[in-house]
Amino acid sequence: MSGTTSGSGRSGRSERAGRGGGRGSDRRGGGRPRPERVSPARLVAYDVVAAVRDSDAYANLLLPTRIERARLSAADAALATELTYGTLRLLGRYDAVIALAAGRDVAAIDPPVLDVLRLGAHQLLATRVPTHAAVNESVALVRRVAPSAAGFVNAVLRTVSRREPAEWLDLVADEAGSRDEALAAMHSHPVWIVRALRAALEREGRGDELLELLEADNASPRVNLVALPGLVDDAASLGERDRYSPVGLTADAPFALVAAHEGRVRVQDEGSQIAALALSRVDPVRPGERWLDLCSGPGGKTALLAAEALAGGASLVANEVVPARAELVRRAVAPVPLEVPVVVGDGREIDPPASGADRGYDRILLDAPCTGLGALRRRPEARWRKSPTDVAELTRLQGELADAAFAALAPGGVLAYVTCSPHTAETHGTLGRALDRWGDAAEALDTAAVVQGLARHPLDLAGDDRAVQLWPHRHGTDAMFIALVRKR
Incomplete structure (x- = not known):
C-alpha cells in the first residue's frame, strides 16, 4: 500500500478496537470476535470506490x-x-x-482507510x-479492511461531524x-481542469x-434516453421530451423502458x-449516400446514425x-434493421475502397478520443x-484522425468533428490546425445554424458559429463540442 501510516494505528484505543475488544465485539467462549454488521449498500459502495482507486x-x-450481485433492494x-457517485x-x-x-x-493515510473516510x-x-449511523457504520466498515484504524476513523469522522458543511x-x-486552488478543493476538480474550463x-x-x-459537474444528472427515430411508434408517449433533442426523452423508470423496447x-x-x-441532418439525405462512424465505440451515436441512415436510404460503416x-x-446497432459492417482497425x-466507398464517404462522424472533461x-x-500531459498526446491523435x-470524404461530403471535452486545445485548437492544413479544400460550415435548426427550442450558444459548444450548466447536457466541415 502507499502511504506512510495505517491512518490510525498507534493509539491504544485504535489497537484495542482493531483486536475486536471495542463496542460490538462478541467473543463467545474465547473465539474470534463477530464482525460488526455493515449495511449492504455501504459494502457495495466501498467495493466500487476501492476498485476505482485501486x-x-x-x-x-x-x-x-x-x-x-448483492441483490440490493431498491432503497x-x-x-x-x-454514496458511490457522491463520494467520487x-x-x-x-x-x-x-x-x-x-x-x-x-x-x-492508507488508501483503504481513506476510502472509508471519504x-x-x-x-x-x-x-x-444521521451522524451516529454514518460514523458507526464507517467504523464497522473499517474493521473489515483495516481493523487497527477503527479508532482513527471514529475520531476523524467525529471531528468532521462537529462543523457544518x-x-x-x-x-x-x-x-x-491561491484562488484556483481554493476553487479546485471546494468544487472537487483538479486545478488544471478548473483553469481549462475557465479558458473555454x-x-x-x-x-x-x-x-x-x-457545480453542474457535481450534480447528479437524470438518466436521458433516445428513441431511435422510425423504430419506436409510441415515442412521444414514453416520457417527457427533451428540451432540445427531437428524439430524446426522460422517464420515471428509464431502465424498465429500455428493457421493454429491446434496444x-x-x-x-x-x-x-x-x-x-448535426451530421445526419446537415443536408437532406440522398438515397445511396455512404456514411462512416470512424471511432464508433461503444456505439450509441452509431445506433442513432443507423436509424437516420435507414430512414434516408443511406448506408453506414462503423x-x-x-x-x-x-x-x-x-450490439448497439443490432435493433436497427440495417446492415452495418463494424470494422476493427485504426x-x-x-481505407474507403476496402469498405466499398470507392469515391469516399458522404458523411463521416469523428467522435475523437479526448480527455472526457465534458462528462464529469x-x-x-x-x-x-x-x-495536463495527456492533452498533447490526445490532440496529436485527434489531428491525425481528422x-x-x-x-476519406467524397467531394461535397461533410465531416462532423466531435469531442466530449470543452478543453480549447482539443476543440478549437485541433479544428483550427486541421482547417489550416486542409486550406481551400475545406469549408467550415455554420454549425450553430444547423444545430439550432434541428433543436426543439433555441439553444443559448456563444462564440464562433462554425462550432457549437454545449454545457452542463447552460443546456443540461454533457459538454459536447461539434463542428461541421465540408470537403470542396
Whole structure:
C-alpha cells in the first residue's frame, strides 16, 4: 500500500478496537470476535470506490454489477448509488476536509482507510444520514479492511461531524494557496481542469459562468434516453421530451423502458444525440449516400446514425480500434434493421475502397478520443485520471484522425468533428490546425445554424458559429463540442 501510516494505528484505543475488544465485539467462549454488521449498500459502495482507486475501474460499469450481485433492494441500490457517485464527485473536497480533521495529509493515510473516510465524510456533509449511523457504520466498515484504524476513523469522522458543511468549505478555502486552488478543493476538480474550463468559457465571453459549471459537474444528472427515430411508434408517449433533442426523452423508470423496447430506446445523453443529428441532418439525405462512424465505440451515436441512415436510404460503416468496444457497437446497432459492417482497425488507416466507398464517404462522424472533461458529472472518476500531459498526446491523435477522415470524404461530403471535452486545445485548437492544413479544400460550415435548426427550442450558444459548444450548466447536457466541415 502507499502511504506512510495505517491512518490510525498507534493509539491504544485504535489497537484495542482493531483486536475486536471495542463496542460490538462478541467473543463467545474465547473465539474470534463477530464482525460488526455493515449495511449492504455501504459494502457495495466501498467495493466500487476501492476498485476505482485501486484498479482504475469505471464506476458506471462496475456499480450495476455489484448491486445485482448483492441483490440490493431498491432503497439500498439508491443508497449505494448515492454514496458511490457522491463520494467520487466530491472526492477532492472530502480529501481537503479529511486532511484538516485528521491533522495530516491524505497521502499519509492508507488508501483503504481513506476510502472509508471519504464515504463517511460524504454521508456527514452531503446526505441526511444521521451522524451516529454514518460514523458507526464507517467504523464497522473499517474493521473489515483495516481493523487497527477503527479508532482513527471514529475520531476523524467525529471531528468532521462537529462543523457544518459551509464551515468546512470556508476552512478549505482558507488553507488554499491561491484562488484556483481554493476553487479546485471546494468544487472537487483538479486545478488544471478548473483553469481549462475557465479558458473555454472565457473564449465565449462567459467566464463568469465558471462556478455554475463546476457545480453542474457535481450534480447528479437524470438518466436521458433516445428513441431511435422510425423504430419506436409510441415515442412521444414514453416520457417527457427533451428540451432540445427531437428524439430524446426522460422517464420515471428509464431502465424498465429500455428493457421493454429491446434496444430501440437507449440511454444516451442529449448532447450526444445532437452531435449525431448535426451530421445526419446537415443536408437532406440522398438515397445511396455512404456514411462512416470512424471511432464508433461503444456505439450509441452509431445506433442513432443507423436509424437516420435507414430512414434516408443511406448506408453506414462503423470503425472501432478496440475489439471489445467493436462488439459493443455490434450490439448497439443490432435493433436497427440495417446492415452495418463494424470494422476493427485504426481510424488513422481507414481505407474507403476496402469498405466499398470507392469515391469516399458522404458523411463521416469523428467522435475523437479526448480527455472526457465534458462528462464529469456522469463519469466523476475521470477528473482524477487525466493530467495536463495527456492533452498533447490526445490532440496529436485527434489531428491525425481528422486528417484521415477528411481524406476519406467524397467531394461535397461533410465531416462532423466531435469531442466530449470543452478543453480549447482539443476543440478549437485541433479544428483550427486541421482547417489550416486542409486550406481551400475545406469549408467550415455554420454549425450553430444547423444545430439550432434541428433543436426543439433555441439553444443559448456563444462564440464562433462554425462550432457549437454545449454545457452542463447552460443546456443540461454533457459538454459536447461539434463542428461541421465540408470537403470542396
